[in-house]
Amino acid sequence: MNGRIKLIFSIIATITIILIIALVGILMDEDVLKADFKIKNIEPCLEYPFGTDWMGRDMLARTVKGLSISIVIGLVASIVSAVMAVIIGTLAGTMPKWVDSILGWLIDLVMGIPHLVLLILISFAVGRGIKGVMIGIAVTHWTSLARLVRSEVLQIRNEFYIKLSKKLGKSNIYILKNHILPHLLPQFIIGLVLLFPHAILHEAAVTFLGFGLPPEVPAIGIILSESMKYLSAGKWHLALFPGLSLVAIVLLFEHIGSNIKKVLDPYNAQN
Amino acid sequence: MSKLLEVIDMSISFKMYEKGFRQSYTQVINNLCIKVSRGEILAIVGSSGSGKSLLAHGILGLLPNNATMTGKILYEGKGLTEKRIEELRGKKIALVPQSVTYLDPLMRIAKQVRGNVKNEERIRKQKESFRRYDLCENSEKLFPYQLSGGMARRALICTAEQEDVDLIIADEPTPGLDIELAMKTLRYFRELADKGKGVLLITHDIDLALNVADNIAVFYAGTTVEITPVSDFLKGEEGLRHPYTKALFNAMPQNGFKAVKGYQPYYKDLPKGCLYSPRCTIAKEECSKSKIPMRQLRGGMVRCIYAT
Amino acid sequence: MVSKIIKKILRLISLELAVCITVFVLITLSPIDPVQSYVGAGVAVSPEQRENIAEYWGLNSSLEDRFLSWGKSILKGDFGTSLIYRRPVISVIYEKFASSIALMGTAWILSSLIGYSLGIIMGVNQDKPLDRIIKSICILLSSTPTFWVGLLVLIVFSVNLGWFPIGLSVPSGILSSEVRLIDKIYHMILPALTLSLTSFAAVALHTREKVITVLESDYVLFAKARGESQMEIIQGHLIRNTIIPTITMQFASFSELFGGSVLVEQVFSYPGLGQAAVQAGLRSDIPLLLGIAIFSALFVFLGNFIADLVYGLVDPKIKEI
Numbered sequence: 001m002n003g004r005i006k007l008i009f010s011i012i013a014t015i016t017i018i019l020i021i022a023l024v025g026i027l028m029d030e031d032v033l034k035a036d037f038k039i040k041n042i043e044p045c046l047e048y049p050f051g052t053d054w055m056g057r058d059m060l061a062r063t064v065k066g067l068s069i070s071i072v073i074g075l076v077a078s079i080v081s082a083v084m085a086v087i088i089g090t091l092a093g094t095m096p097k098w099v100d101s102i103l104g105w106l107i108d109l110v111m112g113i114p115h116l117v118l119l120i121l122i123s124f125a126v127g128r129g130i131k132g133v134m135i136g137i138a139v140t141h142w143t144s145l146a147r148l149v150r151s152e153v154l155q156i157r158n159e160f161y162i163k164l165s166k167k168l169g170k171s172n173i174y175i176l177k178n179h180i181l182p183h184l185l186p187q188f189i190i191g192l193v194l195l196f197p198h199a200i201l202h203e204a205a206v207t208f209l210g211f212g213l214p215p216e217v218p219a220i221g222i223i224l225s226e227s228m229k230y231l232s233a234g235k236w237h238l239a240l241f242p243g244l245s246l247v248a249i250v251l252l253f254e255h256i257g258s259n260i261k262k263v264l265d266p267y268n269a270q271n
Numbered sequence: 272m273s274k275l276l277e278v279i280d281m282s283i284s285f286k287m288y289e290k291g292f293r294q295s296y297t298q299v300i301n302n303l304c305i306k307v308s309r310g311e312i313l314a315i316v317g318s319s320g321s322g323k324s325l326l327a328h329g330i331l332g333l334l335p336n337n338a339t340m341t342g343k344i345l346y347e348g349k350g351l352t353e354k355r356i357e358e359l360r361g362k363k364i365a366l367v368p369q370s371v372t373y374l375d376p377l378m379r380i381a382k383q384v385r386g387n388v389k390n391e392e393r394i395r396k397q398k399e400s401f402r403r404y405d406l407c408e409n410s411e412k413l414f415p416y417q418l419s420g421g422m423a424r425r426a427l428i429c430t431a432e433q434e435d436v437d438l439i440i441a442d443e444p445t446p447g448l449d450i451e452l453a454m455k456t457l458r459y460f461r462e463l464a465d466k467g468k469g470v471l472l473i474t475h476d477i478d479l480a481l482n483v484a485d486n487i488a489v490f491y492a493g494t495t496v497e498i499t500p501v502s503d504f505l506k507g508e509e510g511l512r513h514p515y516t517k518a519l520f521n522a523m524p525q526n527g528f529k530a531v532k533g534y535q536p537y538y539k540d541l542p543k544g545c546l547y548s549p550r551c552t553i554a555k556e557e558c559s560k561s562k563i564p565m566r567q568l569r570g571g572m573v574r575c576i577y578a579t
Numbered sequence: 580m581v582s583k584i585i586k587k588i589l590r591l592i593s594l595e596l597a598v599c600i601t602v603f604v605l606i607t608l609s610p611i612d613p614v615q616s617y618v619g620a621g622v623a624v625s626p627e628q629r630e631n632i633a634e635y636w637g638l639n640s641s642l643e644d645r646f647l648s649w650g651k652s653i654l655k656g657d658f659g660t661s662l663i664y665r666r667p668v669i670s671v672i673y674e675k676f677a678s679s680i681a682l683m684g685t686a687w688i689l690s691s692l693i694g695y696s697l698g699i700i701m702g703v704n705q706d707k708p709l710d711r712i713i714k715s716i717c718i719l720l721s722s723t724p725t726f727w728v729g730l731l732v733l734i735v736f737s738v739n740l741g742w743f744p745i746g747l748s749v750p751s752g753i754l755s756s757e758v759r760l761i762d763k764i765y766h767m768i769l770p771a772l773t774l775s776l777t778s779f780a781a782v783a784l785h786t787r788e789k790v791i792t793v794l795e796s797d798y799v800l801f802a803k804a805r806g807e808s809q810m811e812i813i814q815g816h817l818i819r820n821t822i823i824p825t826i827t828m829q830f831a832s833f834s835e836l837f838g839g840s841v842l843v844e845q846v847f848s849y850p851g852l853g854q855a856a857v858q859a860g861l862r863s864d865i866p867l868l869l870g871i872a873i874f875s876a877l878f879v880f881l882g883n884f885i886a887d888l889v890y891g892l893v894d895p896k897i898k899e900i
Binding site for chain 3: 122250
């Protein structure tokens with residue numbers, strides 16, 4: 001089998017795994033998440049692979065639920081962010097110079113405030129909760145992809161066939177739709193997939209700090225933040241497995257990202 | 272004259288991904304044969320961008336990872352193994368590369384010309400070279416980006432003078448130099464050859480090659496179609512063997528500028544048999560059947576069944 | 580060169596000004612009532628008390644007036660008084676930043692050294708087992724949340740091995756002026772370790788790319804053609820051509836560094852600026868939150884500025900433009 005077909009299979013397989021985790025979490029029966037003091041503080045065992053916590057909640061169920069929440073938030077925030085990046089990057093690359101300067105300045109501005117501080121501020125501004133995380137992550141993650149799109153657009157604009165197309169009297173909108181945007185599609189897809197890990201990690205981080213999802217939601221950030229109180233009591237499993245699962249999800253996304261890159265960007269595959 | 276370098280049937284191909292999922296091997300150099308003796312300048316003449324530089328890198332064992340080289344290279348009669356070329360590089364075989372990008376952008380030029388040897392003797396040698404090539408003392412402290420095209424070229428030539436080498440592979444050493452300096456450079460190669468060294472001069476400029484070389488190898492579509500003494504080239508069509516070389520001769524300005532019809536084939540869709548057959552005026556059915564080997568003819572070599 | 584620097588400084592000032600406006604607007608947008616939040620949820624506040632507090636913070640005047648009066652005092656260096664610490668914001672920031680900078684600085688230097696060395700090792704051994712192993716570790720580390728690494732470090736070194744206390748950067752019960760330097764260092768080890776662990780991967784992967792580009796360059800090919808050994812190429816060309824990008828990148832990454840320190844400080848209860856930011860956010864200490872946001876942006880901009888400067892000073896190609 002050819003290497004690139006293997007890559008595509010691997011991408012599909014990884015996406016399927018992520019989808020299954022997301023679906024299991026979303027469709028999960030709320031009863032599984034309920035506290036049951038009869039089974040509190042159980043170390044990881046066959047029945048409860050991730051153990052249970054001080055309230056007798058099944059950590060595996062909580063973790064899967066948390067992961068599905070992370071995946072959904074990551075998905076929404078990444079898509080919004082990537083669309084913003086393409087719009088702003090394309091504007092910067094096609095509009096007059098002064099628009100480009102202003103947008104460049106705006107990018108510097110967003111990048112200037114440390115992400116986490118900006119996330120805290122935005123969460124504060126919209127009154128905490130899931131809305132704050134979504135907006136915060138969408139607003140902070142578009143910058144580098146926007147820069148990439150901008151330089152790509154500038155490069156395409158100088159290609160011979162674009163100039164020819166202009167000479168032939170095609171309108172700017174036509175050129176944008178038929179020549180520039182199709183070229184940006186690979187960048188958009190790669191950028192989108194690679195935004196995921198950042199979005200998920202930042203969501204977990206702000207939630208961990210107490211600015212993200214409310215404490216009653218079993219988000220990974222909440223689970224890990226709660227686990228801190230029980231670490232000194234030796235309840236290491238409360239922190240280890242949920243965190244490990246989060247890392248696994250992030251790695252799955254990285255894996256998809258790098259494989260899509262290899263498929264769409266065969267130059268790198270030559271080495 | 273003892274043989275210094277002999278390249279037999281060298282082919283270089285690259286692994287590539289095409290659009291879609293096919294993986295293919297693209298052959299850029301095909302069954303190339305040349306030899307350089309002590310005291311000889313062999314000029315390889317071919318059009319720009321036809322993969323001539325790869326030949327130089329191939330001999331030096333410096334091809335990129337996705338390239339595969341087959342064939343045989345002999346140096347002083349013995350096979351050139353990876354280990355052996357490593358020992359010879361820079362010491363016995365020098366490369367004069369073709370552009371300023373071969374200079375470290377962050378290293379001052381004098382230091383760069385001296386290379387990694389740091390002693391009085393080397394500094395003296397470098398200063399001497401700079402004088403010979405009209406590089407003033409002020410230029411010693413310059414970085415490559417500050418050099419003009421001609422200065423960079425001269426600096427590159429200086430690098431080849433730093434060690435006492437036996438074989439010089441010069442890859443397009445003259446573009447960017449004015450005619451006087453170009454001739455000076457070539458005369459310098461001539462001097463070196465006369466002292467018993469071998470020079471492999473890779474160029475697209477036939478006129479220059481005719482001025483200084485002993486033999487000319489004509490490079491077409493990744494292979495050598497003819498190797499001829501310069502004297503035969505000066506005789507014109509009758510002296511030459513291969514139809515392409517004859518066409519090339521007729522295309523020179525002083526010979527009437529008669530251009531050959533057609534283009535060199537792109538290396539992705541090379542003809543099966545003789546690479547020149549699609550453009551050749553004397554080609555017959557047989558020519559496109561199978562690969563044509565190089566054969567001896569009138570003191571030269573030719574890759575053509577019908578050449579006389 | 581000089582006019583370029585002036586331009587950069589002007590841009591820095593305009594950005595910093597925009598940061599002030601942005602954070603001010605964000606804070607005023609908030610539906611969270613700072614008075615109630617400060618007094619504590621559930622505690623009844625009499626209208627009189629509320630009025631007092633509101634007037635004290637200038638909450639009754641119009642938005643523009645508040646921004647202008649706030650802006651004026653900031654220009655004078657007066658960031659107001661922190662609600663949590665009951666001290667001028669500027670002195671809180673000064674004290675907290677001093678301990679944060681020790682933490683961030685240590686981690687920054689460590690991650691630069693480790694990251695750069697690993698980057699060189701990976702690039703030189705491109706696609707060999709050593710490269711693959713280190714690269715996988717780097718990708719793994721950069722996919723790992725900083726705070727979780729902190730938790731693991733805490734589990735291993737504090738809970739299981741018992742080498743370090745859990746939480747608190749200084750021994751409790753001692754006046755902060757009496758804390759010995761050695762204690763401070765002792766309490767900084769784990770946070771600094773965590774922060775270095777999560778930040779060297781980016782440097783290493785970035786350096787690796789640069790190394791590969793340099794090794795594939797024409798000038799390295801020529802160096803090989805001249806008989807230079809691999810060691811000579813590394814010393815003579817590779818380091819020369821990769822060190823500036825790495826240093827530049829490190830200065831330009833103050834934002835990530837600060838973000839990492841916020842998380843690490845939270846995990847290890849390290850009394851730095853990051854922890855103060857979290858507290859200010861959670862307990863609606865608006866003056867402190869504003870102050871830290873502005874200060875952290877200044878920190879990032881200065882990093883970027885130094886990055887540009889280093890690039891301009893050391894790289895001869897840019898020096899003379």
